[in-house]
Amino acid sequence: MSATPDQIIDFLYAEARMLDEALYADWLDLWLPDGHYWMPLDFKQTDPHLVTSFLYEDFFMLKLRIERLNGARTFSQKPKSRCLHVLNRPFIDDADDAAGRYKTVTAMHYLETRLDDQMLLGVTATHDLAVVDGAIRIANKRVDLLNCDAAFPNIQLLP
Amino acid sequence: MKLTLTSTANETPTIRTLTFRDASGGALPGYAAGAHVTFDLGVLGTRSYSLVGWHGDASAPEAYTFGIQCEAGGQGGSKAMHALSVGDEVEATAPKNDFALNTAAPALLIAGGIGITPLITMAGQLKSEGRAFQIHYTARSRPIAAFLDRLNDSFGDSFHAHFDDEAMFDLARVIAGRSDGAHLYVCGPRGMIEAARETAEAAGMAPDEIHFELFATPTRREGDTAFEVEINTGQVFTIPPDKTIIEVLEAEGLDLTYDCQRGDCGICRTTVISGVPDHRDVVLSADEKMGGHVMQICVGRARSERLVLDISPRQDRRTAPATPRQAAPAAPALPAQITRATMGRYTGNPQAVRALFNGGQVHRDVYIDREIFDLEMKHLWSNTWIFVGHDSQTPNKGDYITTQVGNQPVIMVRHTDGEVYVLYNRCPHKGTKIAIDREGNTGKFFRCPYHAWSFKTDGCLLAIPLRRGYDGTTLDDTPNGQGLTPVGAVKNYRGFVFARLAPEGIGFEDFFGGSLSSFDNMVDRSPEGRLQVAGPPLRYINNCNWKMLVENQTDTCHPMVAHESSAGTAVRLYEEMGNPEPRPPAMEIIAPFMSPYEFMEGMGIRTWPNGHGHTGVNMSIHSDYSAIPGYFEAMSKTYGADGAKAILDENRHNTVYFPSIMIKGPIQQLRNFIPLGPDKTLIESWIYRLVGAPNELLARTAMYNRMINASTSMVGHDDAEMYERAQEGLHTQGLDWVDLNRLYSGAETYDEERVENGTTERQMRNQFDAWVKFMTVSMEPAAPVEAAQ
Known part of the structure; x- marks a missing residue:
């Protein structure tokens, strides 16, 4: 089970669009159940466990995050935030067609806005993708912030 | 021999021709092209200058002529030469030649700046002997190049001048165009010699065809001899001619402080107890050099057989006071009219x-x-006593962090005595922050990047370049002349470093009193009684007053309301999944935020005098964490089973150390509240490793930190939302007061510990x-x- 470069790149653009359009249920369906969404705190961090990260979310946490965004008493989302991912063309760094496993690196601008505030983050997303039953899925995703060592306000959606 | 100055002529604003004759009227020794004479300038040491002769044969010269450039940034030798008046006598050696012409081969002469002087003599000799040569003279610009007209007149087509501000000097082309078998002679600054040598070798010239003379004041000089250095311990070291004092003493294992190693920064200034130093630096003033009681040991040598220097095997010595510095006295009160304004x-x-x-x-x-x-x-x-950092952030001497105490930028640094010092991060000269990276190692001293003022790691002033420029000024009478100003007081409590900015005030133990039991419990949870910082902190900005954050730490009536969207949703999702075991980590960390009011009432709150207090007296939302295999065993080994149980049964929730921090003992987390303005607060959320405990505990701590306190935390989002809404809401004019009346009897006093x-x-x-x-x-x-x- 393999995927062509065009299929992989289309997948990454489609994933970003789901987040921008708040199609969270569709987005969650892209994930393999044992995957982790990791946003390290430190520049070039290697360990998600024994030092702090921004996010190291398993499927339960991701589901909780998405449910919360839709909740009636989610005060920090009254009004709701909106986001926009502006992608560079992804690099396919590793491709194992036989196993259907791919690693991609995508640089992007991430914008998030709510009320009068808008934030712009430089982001590098590294995806581990797997082709399962003919469909591309997210096995793991790592999102590095260019200014990871800065002091941030709330970042409420998913870069 | 003694020479008398008989005439001078200014060639350029900085280059002067000096002509000497024998002081006793006798004949002068002859010399060949390339030779130099060494002058003895007393305390300034010796200086060598090339002989300038335009006419070839100098086997019986009537006079010695030199072209000497006054080096503004030099060590004083050329200045002393320029200061000579006609009729003055100086001691000098007979000519010596380390830069002689090959007797037969054609010559390619290349000069950089004042390096032209020996090459003039060479060209004169080559011309008089009718041999082939070319002479190239490079200088930064035409006006500063000496002897131009005379070189043109004397050597005509063989002479070529090159000026940096007119056209590039093409070294490779000049060398490639040399006559067959020509030897290369280069005199000028080091960079030029290195470039010429490289180019010549690349062009296939043999090493014995390349001759050069460096035109700079060498710190190591011909004729240097060995001498001895004795230090405070009575140890005696021999300094050979080719080694500096620092090189020898360091090789013998002494711990010395120095920087430039060329005599211009002043850091290695050392007291001379006895012996006569041979000064070769540019830092000490003329008076200091004449006095002979201090020297720069990176370049200085000895004129006596032995120097006794004030050097201890360890570093704490030299010009700095022996005792740690006191904080600077408070500034005088402002005049009344300014105060009023x-x-x-x-x-x-x-x-x-x-x-x-x-x-x-x-x-x-x-x-x-x-x-x-x-x-x-x-x-x-x-x-009050404000948190600065944890001493594991600066484990080694010279390690430092930069942070703030209140709104004051400070450096926390490990000094050579092993203690942690806290200094205001401000150069006493112009105000420049001495360190700007969040952490680093500065070695044995801080050096301001602006003007190279340097400071020991306890703040004491170490050196100022061109220190003599402050002679007779008021600098030394002001706090600025003392170094980096320390904060009023510092206390390292079980690894946690606190500072009080005010020089006078309440003591550390008096201020914190019984509240230190929360720190004790957090540190005691390590089987080795020691914590270690784990990675960088989360850093986030809330647009609210710092006190809102501090108050929220013991606000037990908000979690089930403000955090319903995260904790409540977690509980519901888990139920929908059929309550599987093991619980997802989020259920252990986030779900307890939904604990009901009755639970919060039963937790209890303890307060101590001076604003300190904690939630979770009887139990807390941290009580129900799963046991980590091996941890209790490790604790029992240290404290005994009963002791370990007593430590681990304490499940204090949040302890506020007013005004600056909150700690969570059971999960080794510290939140540092750094006020940036009335409506802006920077929060740092640190975690610590329990040294000697299983990694799983640290993994849970890191998880708590990101799940609850990150800028991306679902829990944190709602807290920030509440603070920021309150900050905005408090600007309404309709109501001036904020209510804190819950369970207030109206007759409270706070000078005793209480549990409620x-x-x-x-x-x-x-x-x-x-x-x-x-x-x-x-x-x-x-x-x-x-x-x-």
């Missing part, structure tokens, strides 16, 4: 400050008023009681006339 409602008005807290309510000005914020920084945050119902707002009242105390303790009331108005 800057004074608002609260400055100098302790009565008005006291009136902002009436026991059950607090005035909104404490959160939104700029003047109050400035007074908080000046009084409250200066008179877990939903009381007593701890917030306790904080404002301390707030008033430390805001007003150092506040001088204004003049009676004004108070009466």
Whole structure:
């Protein structure tokens, strides 16, 4: 089970669009159940466990995050935030067609806005993708912030 | 021999021709092209200058002529030569030649700047012998090049001048165009010689065809001899001619402080107890050099057989005072009219400050008023003990971090004595921050990047380049001349470093009292009784007053409301999944935030005097964490089973160390509240490893930190939302007071430890009681006339 470069790149653009359009249920369906969404705190961090990260979310946490965004008493989302991912063309760094496993690196601008505030983050997303039953899925995703060592306000959606 | 100066002529503004004859009127020794004479300039040492002869044969010269450039940044030798007057006598050696012409081969002569002098003599000799040569003279610009006209007149087509501001000198082309078998002679600055040698070798010239003379003051000189250095321990070291004092002593294992190693930074300044130093630096003043009681040991040598130097095997010596410095005295009071001009409602008005807290309510000005914020920084945050950092952030000598105490930038640094010092991060010269990276190692001293003022890691001034420029000025009489200013007081409590900015004030133990038991419990949870910082902190900005964050730490009536969207949703999702085991980590960390009011009431709140207090006296939301295999066993080994149980049965939730931090003992987390303005606070959330405990504990701590406190945390999002809405809401004019009346009896005092119902707002009242105390303790009331108005 393999995927062509065009299929992989289309997948990454489609994933970003789901987040921008708040199609969270569709987005969650892209994930393999044992995957982790990791946003390290430190520049070039290697360990998600024994030092702090921004996010190291398993499927339960991701589901909780998405449910919360839709909740009636989610005060920090009254009004709701909106986001926009502006992608560079992804690099396919590793491709194992036989196993259907791919690693991609995508640089992007991430914008998030709510009320009068808008934030712009430089982001590098590294995806581990797997082709399962003919469909591309997210096995793991790592999102590095260019200014990871800065002091941030709330970042409420998913870069 | 003795030479008498017989004439001088200015060639350029900085280059002067000096002509000498034998002082006794006798014949001068002859010389060949390339030779130099060495002058003895007394305490300045010796200087060598090339002989300049235009006419070839100098076997019986009538006079010696030199072209000497006054080096503004030099060590004083050329200046002393320029200062000679006609008729002055100087001691000099007979000519010596290390740069002789090959007797037969054609020559390619290349000069850089004043390096032209020996090449003039060479060209003169080559011309008189009718041999082939070319002479190239490079200089930065035409006006500063000496002897140009005479070179043109004397050597005609063989002479070529090159000026950096007119055209590039093409070294490779010049060397490629040399006559067959020509030897290369280069004199000039080091860079030029290196470039010429490289180019010549690349062009296939043999090493013995390349001749050069460096035109610079070497710190190692011909004729240098060995001498001895004795230090305070009585040890004696021999310094050979080709080694410096620092090189020898360091090789013998001594710990020395130095930087430039060329005699211009001043850092290695050393007291001379006896012996006569041979100064070769540019830092010491003429008086200091003549006095002979100090020297720079990176370049200096000895004129006596032995120097006895004030050097201890360890570093703490030299010009700095032996005892740690005291904080600088407070600045003198401003003149009255200035005080009045800057004074608002609260400055100098302790009565008005006291009136902002009436026991059950607090005035909104404490959160939104700029003047109050400035007074908080000046009084409250200066008179109290503020968290700086953990000593595991600076484990080695010279390790430092930069941070803030209140709004004051500081450096926390490990000094050579192993202690942690806290210094204001400001060069006493122009104000430049000495260190700007969040952490690093500075070695044995800080060096300001602006003008290279240097400071020992206890703050003491080490050196100032061209120190003599401050001779006779008021610098030494001011705090600026002492070095980096230390904060008023520092205390390292079980690894946690606190500072009090004010030089005088309440002691550390008096201030924190019984509240230190929370620190004790957190540190005791390590089987080795030791914590270690784990990675960088989360850093986030909330657009609210710092006190809102501090108050929220013991606000037990908000979690089930504000955090319903995260904790409540987690509980519901888990139920929908059929309550599987093991629980997802989120259920252990986030779900307890939905604990009901009854649980919070039963947790209990304890307060201590001076604004400190904690939630979770009886149990807390940290009580129900799963056991980690191997941990209790490791704890029992250290404390015994009963001791370990007693430590681990304490499940204090949040302990506030007013005003600056909150710690969570059971999960080794510390939140540092750094006020940036009345409506802006920087929070750092640190975690620590329990040394000797299984990694799983640290993994849970890191998980807690990111799940609850990150800028991306679902829990944190709602807290920030509440603070920021409150900050905005408090600007309404309709209501001036914020309510803190929950479980207030009206007759509270805060000078004793108390335990109360877990939903009381007593701890917030306790904080404002301390707030008033430390805001007003150092506040001088204004003049009676004004108070009466």
